[in-house]
Amino acid sequence: MVLKYQYPFDLSHYDSSDGYNAPRAGGSNHRGADFNGFPEGTPIPAVAAGTVVENYRSGGLGWLVVLAHPDGAFSGYCHMYQQSPLAIGTSVTRGQILGGIGNTGEYSFGAHLHLTIGLNQSGATGGGSHWIDHTDPIQFINDRLNGDDPGNTGGPTAPTQEEIDEMAATKNASIVRDYQKENAGTLAIALVYPDGKAVKLAGNMDVDGAITAHVQVYGISPTNPSNTALRDKYASQLTTAQWNAFWAVYPGTKIGF
Numbered sequence: 001m002v003l004k005y006q007y008p009f010d011l012s013h014y015d016s017s018d019g020y021n022a023p024r025a026g027g028s029n030h031r032g033a034d035f036n037g038f039p040e041g042t043p044i045p046a047v048a049a050g051t052v053v054e055n056y057r058s059g060g061l062g063w064l065v066v067l068a069h070p071d072g073a074f075s076g077y078c079h080m081y082q083q084s085p086l087a088i089g090t091s092v093t094r095g096q097i098l099g100g101i102g103n104t105g106e107y108s109f110g111a112h113l114h115l116t117i118g119l120n121q122s123g124a125t126g127g128g129s130h131w132i133d134h135t136d137p138i139q140f141i142n143d144r145l146n147g148d149d150p151g152n153t154g155g156p157t158a159p160t161q162e163e164i165d166e167m168a169a170t171k172n173a174s175i176v177r178d179y180q181k182e183n184a185g186t187l188a189i190a191l192v193y194p195d196g197k198a199v200k201l202a203g204n205m206d207v208d209g210a211i212t213a214h215v216q217v218y219g220i221s222p223t224n225p226s227n228t229a230l231r232d233k234y235a236s237q238l239t240t241a242q243w244n245a246f247w248a249v250y251p252g253t254k255i256g257f
C-alpha cells in the first residue's frame with residue numbers, strides 16, 4: 001500500500017523560488033518547503049494520516065508538530081502561531097487540522113508554513129543530511145497523491161458522508177457570518193469545527209482561502225448555493241443579535257475572539 005498524501009495548501013501558495021535544498025547564507029540549505037500568503041491562524045491540515053510524535057517550541061522553527069506516518073515517513077509543520085492542542089500520541093487523519101500558520105521561531109520572517117518530510121524522526125525537524133534524513137516535500141507528496149488512506153487508526157477520523165450530511169444539516173461544522181457587523185465595516189466570520197474549535201477570520205486574512213480549506217476538509221454543503229461569492233455561498237448569515245446568542249451558548253474553544 002502506498003500511503004496517500006495531500007499538499008497542505010494549493011501549490012499557488014508554494015514558494016518555488018526557495019524550494020527544498022535551496023542555498024542559504026553560510027553554506028547551509030533549505031530543509032523544507034514553504035507555503036505563504038496566509039494570515040496567522042490559518043488552519044494547517046495534516047498531509048497524511050499519522051500520529052503526533054512531537055509538539056514543542058524550537059528556537060529556530062518555533063511552535064511545531066511532527067507526525068509519524070504508517071509508511072515510516074515523518075512530516076513537520078513549523079512556525080505555528082501557538083502550540084497545537086494535539087497531545088503526543090494523538091492519531092490524526094489526512095486533512096485533520098493540526099494548528100494555525102504563524103511566524104514563531106528565529107528562522108521565520110513573516111507568517112508561513114515550513115513543511116518538512118523526514119525519512120526519520122529527527123529529519124523532520126531539520127536534523128541530518130539532505131536526501132538521507134529528509135527530502136523534498138513537494139516531490140514526495142506529488143508521488144503519493146493517488147495513494148490509499150488507511151482505515152481507522154484508533155483516533156479521531158475524518159467524518160463519514162453521513163456525518164458530513166448531519167453536520168451540514170445541524171450546522172455543527174459551519175461557517176457563520178455576522179453580516180450586520182460586516183455592513184458596519186467589521187469583518188466577522190467564524191469557521192466552526194466539529195471538534196469544538198472556532199477560528200475567527202479578520203479582515204486582513206485570506207478569507208476565501210480559509211473558507212475553501214474548511215469546505216474541502218469538512219465537505220460543507222453550500223447554505224446558499226445560488227450565490228457566487230464564497231462567503232455568501234457557504235456561510236449562515238446571522239444578525240448581530242443571533243451571532244451574540246450563538247456565542248453565548250457555544251461550548252467549544254474560540255481562537256482569535
Ligand SMILES: [Zn+2]
Pocket residue numbers: 030031032033034113114115
Ligand atoms: Zn522554510
